[in-house]
Amino acid sequence: MDNNGEQSAFPLDINEGMPQWGLSKREYFAAQALMKLSDKYESPSTVAKQAVEIADALIEVLNK
Structure with missing residues (x-):
């Protein structure tokens, strides 16, 4: 499994520019x-x- 599971689930959430x-x-x-x-x-x-x-199984399938 690669590190895809460690990426943010909501990467576009911006609060006060951060x-x-x-x-x-x-x-x-x-x-x-x-x-x-x-x-x-x-x-x-x-x-x-x-x-x-x-969760790990889902990430593994999504990484294929």
Whole structure:
């Protein structure tokens, strides 16, 4: 996997002339996955790991 997941998810957000980098694509994708996974009855650390795995898989597919 290349560093595409570490790029800003919102690179064009500008506040007072300064770029606001905010979340990386990896963090944003993981947060989106987390919203669906949070309904499961598993430990928070298990759900968080699953969200990151989903984000990494999505970035890998997008890099192809």
